[in-house]
Amino acid sequence: MLWETVTLAFITIIRNKLRTFLTVLGVVIGVAAVIAMVTIGQGSSQQVNASVAALGTNVLTARPGTRGFGPPTAGAPAPRFTLKDAEALAVLPQVVYAAPVVSTTQNVVFGNANASTQVYGTSGAYQLVQNWPLSAGRSFDPSEESAGAAVCVLGQSVSTKLFGGSDPLGQSIRVKNVSCLVLGVLVARGAGSFGQDQDDVVLMPVKAVQRRMEGNTDVDSIAVALRKSVSAADGIKAVQQVLRERRRIGLTQSDNFSVSDMKELSNMLGGINAVLTGLLSSVAAVSLLVGGIGIMNIMLVSVTERTREIGIRLAVGASAGQVLLQFLVEAVVLSLLGGAIGIALGLAIAFGGSIFMAIPFAPSAAVVALAFGFSALVGVVFGYFPARRAARLDPIEALRHQ
Template identity: 65%
Template sequence: MLWETIRLALQAITRNALRSFLTVLGVVIGVAAVIAMVTVGQGSSEQVRASVASLGTNVLMVRPGKQMMGPGARESAPAFSLHDATALADLPAVQAVAPIVTTGQTAVFGNANVATSVTGTTADYLTVSNWTVLRGRAFAPGEEAAGAAVCILGESLRRALFGAADPTGAVIRLKTVSCQVIGLLQAKGAGAMGQDQDDFILMPIRAVQRRLLGMQDVSTLSVALAPGVSTARGIRDVEALLRERRRIGPGQEDNFSVLDMAQIASMLSSVNAVLTGLLSSVAAVSLLVGGIGIMNIMLVSVTERTREIGIRLAVGASAAQVMTQFLVEAVVLSVIGGVLGIALGLGLAFLAAQIMVIPFSPSLGVVALAFLFSGFVGVIFGFFPARRAARLDPIEALRYQ
C-alpha cells in the first residue's frame, strides 16, 4: 500500500516536472547552503588545528600588551629585548626561546621582485616553530652575533624568485641590503587563517634590527617548553621572570601577555564555529521558504485535482487515505529536494575546499540530519494541503468544474 502511494505521488510529481522542480528549489538551496557552510567550517577548523600543531607543541607566545590579538592590545607597553630572550632561555622549564621581529619588504632577484614578509630571529626559531631546513643550513652562531646579511627562504618565495632553481648561494636584495641565501625551508602550506606560511624570509634578528628597521626592539618571544614541563608551570615561570625584569610590582597588572598554542587554536576554532553557525542559520531560512513553496503548490494541486479527489472518495477511499496520498506527495517532493541539495552542497563544499586549500571534511551526521530535515519540512508544510483534500465533500468535489 505504501509503495503504491509513493508510486502515485511520483506520477503526480512527474506530470508537472518543471513546476515540481521550481517548487523544491528552495529546499535544494537551503539544504545545499547548510551542508556547504558546515562542511567548509569543519574543514577550516581542521586547518586551524593542523596549522597550530605545525607551529610546534608545548609552545608559548609572549607579546607586549595585555592582549595577544585585536584592537585591545596596548600599544604603550614596552617591547622586549634580546636580553629578555636570553634570560628566559636560562629557565629550567624552557627548552628554547626565539626572539622575533617582522617587517614587510620587497625581495629582488634579477628581474623578479616580490612583496614578502621578513622575519628576524635566531636559529632556535626552527626548533620552536617546528621548521625543517630542506636545503642548505641554519644560521651559524657567529652570523647571529654579527647580524650577518644571510637568509633562509620559504618555498613559496623561492618559487616566485627562482622558479625551480636551487636558491642556495644566490644573493637577493632587500631595500639596499644584499642578502645571501643559505637555506630553503620545507613547505608547510596554508596557515590557520588561510595565509601562505611559506611566503617569507628568515634573517638573523640583529641584521633585521640594524639594517632594515633601525631599532633594537623585539616584538614577540616564542618559547618552547622543556619536555615534561606542563603548560601551567611554563606560563607561571615565564610570567614571574618577565614581571621581575619589567619591574612590575605586587598587585600591578602585567604589561605583557602569554598564550599557549592550545589556547590560540581553541580561540580560532571558537570564532570559526560561531561564524559557521551564524551562516548556517541564515542559510537554513531557505528551507522555510522552500517549505512554504511546497505548501503553496500542494494547495494548488488540491484545487486542480478536486474532481479526482471527489471520485476517489465516492468509490470508497477514506479521508485518511486521501490525506496520506497528498502528504506523501509533499514528503516525496521535499525529499527529492533534500537529495539534490545534499549533492549540490557537497559539490560546492568540495569546490570551496580546493579554492581555499582546506581539508574537505563532510560530516555523515550533518548529511543525514539535512536529509531528515528535508522530509520533516515536507510533513509540516504538506499537512495543511493534505488535510484540506481529505475534508472535501465528495458531492461538491464531483460538481467542481
C-alpha cells in the same frame, strides 16, 4: 500500496517539471546553504586545530602590551623586548628553546621577479620552536647569527615566486636594500589559523633584520618551547616571572606584556568559528523554512486543481487515509528531492570554497543525514495541512468539481 503512492508521486512530479523545479528551489537553497556553511565551518576548524597542533602544544608566545592579539591598546606603547629577554628565557629550566622574533614586511627581489613578503628576524631556535624543518640546504649557524650576516632561509611560496622551479640555494636575493645569500628552503606548511599563507616568509638572523632594516634593537615577540614535562600554566608562570623582573614591574603593577599558549589561540579561533558557523547556518535554516512554505503553497494549489481526481479516487474506494498518504508522500518526495539536490549543491559549494580558502574539505555524513532528515520533516510538516484538506473532501462535491 505505499510503493504505488511513491511511484504516483514521482509521476506527478516528473509531469510538472518546471513547477517541481520552482517548488523545490526554496528547499534546495536552504539545504545547500546549511550544508555549505557547516562543511566550510568544520573545514576551517580542522585547519585551526591542525595548524595549532603543528606549532606544538607546548609553545608559548610572549608579546609586549597587555592584549594577546589584535591592535595595540591606546596610551603609551609598552616597551619592546630585547635579545637579552629571549636569552634570559632560554636558560629557564622549564624552557627548551626561546627564539626572538622581529617581524617586518619587505619587498624581495631576484632578477626580474619580486614579491612582498613577511621577513622574520630570528635565531635558529625559531625552527625548533615551530617544529619546522628544512626541505633543502641549511639554516644559519651561530656565527652568522651573532654577526647578523646577510643570509636567509626561504619559505616555499617565496622560493616559488622568485625562482620558479630552479634551485635557489647559493643564489643572492635582495631583501629591502640588502643582498642576502639563500642558505636553505623550508618545507611547505600550508595555510595558517587565519587562512594566511605561512610559506610566504623569509627567515633571517635577528641582528641582520634589526641593524640592516629596522635600525633598532627591538624584538617584537619571543617564541618559547617548553619541556614536555612542564604544563602550559607552569611555563607561563615562569616566563611571566622572569619578564616582570627584567621589565622591573612592581608587585602591585600589572603586566605590560602578555604570554599566551596555543590552546588559548586555538580556543579563541574555535570560538569565533563556532559562532560564525552557527550564525550563518541559522540564517540558512530560515530559508529552509521559507522553502517549506513554498511546498505547502504548491500542494494547496495542487489539491484544488485535482479535486476531481480526488473525488474519483474516493469513489472507487480510496479511504481518506490513502488520499492523505498520497499527498503527504508527494510533499515529502518533493522536499527530499530538494534536499538531495541541495546536499549535492552545498557540498559542491563547500568543495569550491575549501579550495579557494585553502582549508580542508570536511564533509560530514552526520550533517548530510541531518539535512536529509530535516528536509523530510519539512515535507511532512508543510505537506500535512494540504494533504488533510484533500482527505477531508466530500466525494460528492469533489466529483461535481469542474
